[in-house]
Amino acid sequence: MTERSTEPRRPTIKEVARLAGVSHQTVSRYLRSRNGLKPDTLSRIDAAVSELNYRPNLVARSMRTRRTGRLAVLLPTMFYNPARMLHGATEAAHEAGFSVEAVSVIGDVETRTERMLEIVGTGQVEGVLALAPISPRAGDQLPQGGTIVVAADFDDQMRGIGELADASPLVAIMEGLVEFGHRRFFHVAGNLQFASARARKAAYLETVERLGLESAGVVDGDWSGKSGYDAVHSLSDEQMPTAIVAANDIVASGAIRALVERGLDVPGDVSVTGWDNNEACQYLPPGLTSVELNLEGLGRNAMLSLVKAISGRELEPAPRPLQHVIWRESTGPTTCR
Amino acid sequence: MTERSTEPRRPTIKEVARLAGVSHQTVSRYLRSRNGLKPDTLSRIDAAVSELNYRPNLVARSMRTRRTGRLAVLLPTMFYNPARMLHGATEAAHEAGFSVEAVSVIGDVETRTERMLEIVGTGQVEGVLALAPISPRAGDQLPQGGTIVVAADFDDQMRGIGELADASPLVAIMEGLVEFGHRRFFHVAGNLQFASARARKAAYLETVERLGLESAGVVDGDWSGKSGYDAVHSLSDEQMPTAIVAANDIVASGAIRALVERGLDVPGDVSVTGWDNNEACQYLPPGLTSVELNLEGLGRNAMLSLVKAISGRELEPAPRPLQHVIWRESTGPTTCR
């Protein structure tokens, strides 16, 4: 590991002012906007700033302006990989002049909610973007002086909101499978505390209904491979569908293993689909039909709504579409059985 | 999405003091340590604090103490999933009283380094933990007043340091494969800017040498499935090894696909191993022999060295071992060919 440290005191606005032969307030104005200064004054300050290598003390600025310019992102740790969403979110926040604190909490909804309220309570952050479910009661418990909260994957009515919970690719998947001749489906859902899991389950049920399909049912899972594995093993031979729509690629991988263990071929006997376009699942045979996500874009757009709520600024959203189906070998025409 | 906001001014130390009938300095002492106060005074302040729901203004405290209590973690975005390491790191930082800012940068080493220097330069953070490679020149460019940098996966001599680069499980894998009868190996390395990739490559070469094995060579990859896929397809039939040691599970999945495409069975013809214990690779047949990592522990320990360098505090490290081999179906005895 490499370690370095130096600790000379940093120059202040007054030292810059003295060197430039102006008042500290003039330097302050220079920092805010370079308008309203004579060209001569401006260049003298320019010179002083670069000579002293001056950087404003943001803590002092925060103190006076009562704005910290900091946001927090609450990350889930157990169920899916939020790193790319975090990236999109931090980039967007950076564009809007905010820095982002990452908070990841292992535990249940209540633990996460408590931790989030604690963070808001310190007044250190101006807002929180929750990428993991939090308690719907959180809004009421916000401490006075508390800040805005945007929960991107959750709302008070337990319904998903926005792009994160857009389940339309699932409809596209099922329609594609129907074209392949499939009539009997099965869905292994994700953790239903996540709006995305609820939305996919709802979309599955609606599509079964709308297209008059058979369904071997829905098993509520937890985004894990084991949940897919167990769900398939729980089916009797008579129940066995010809197409399994899994909540994500991990669940699908568990389902595929269980199918293989039962002597069934994918996609010969049963087609399987996932979600997230997991790289390993693209390569390992059979390449898994999945939904490619622009996770950075989803993270960005979630952050945009927080930024807008706090500062009113509207930044450019990520270009659509943010998700689309990629068909691979794990899906195919039904065979006579 | 849920949004809430309230903005009554927060109470200050002086208001607490007035309510408790003491001086503001007494309240300040109360906040630092409750010692040296009369029980009566203490309980009066206790009452005042809870009545006003007082929380100290950390920005004001930072201003006076010249300590921000903030650290930054520089995350890689392209190659592997740092979310669990980030979690371990933030937990450790939290224990030591620091908050953590997440910075993820797409781009090359120079881009990351520049961004890191920018962050240090603002004086907002007391230290940076780099989980992605940064330029070895970064130390020299640290701005004056700059803070300590710990690069957990890199050092000036391009050699890996510490647990992140511990390649001993690779030796265990190869020894196990030798017991299975394997003599002819192949290694697909990760991105060699990462110390872990360099360490695994070095361990592979040393073990080949030490045990007098045959090697079909090493292909330098980039942690991607494609790199494993291409590497295997680049081999002639004569070169084909009986065991492929891949830099991680994704690379292994690409290798397996290429093997299957060439009509080879895993593990019947060729054994394959990965690294990271990717959940999908555990389930999809053949279950991949891999290295389970305590990523939270690795993140924690990396953060501990930063915390120690900054504050001198030594926290409890994660219990060892932090990685161990898990044997699965993708490895087996050699067959006569």
Place this chain on the structure above:
DNA sequence: CCGCAAATAGTGAACGATCACTATTTCGAG
């Protein structure tokens, strides 16, 4: 060259905590 508005620059207070002192109270020994 005057007068007056607009443009530009300066002054001192304030943000909310801690630091470095000084002041007061407490309490046991003599």
Place this chain on the structure above:
DNA sequence: CTCGAAATAGTGATCGTTCACTATTTGCGG
């Protein structure tokens, strides 16, 4: 009861910036 050190509490300055003013300079029509 007094003295003096230890324990406890108070006072005012300070951190580096911006805010709310006031002061000065500039530019231009008459």
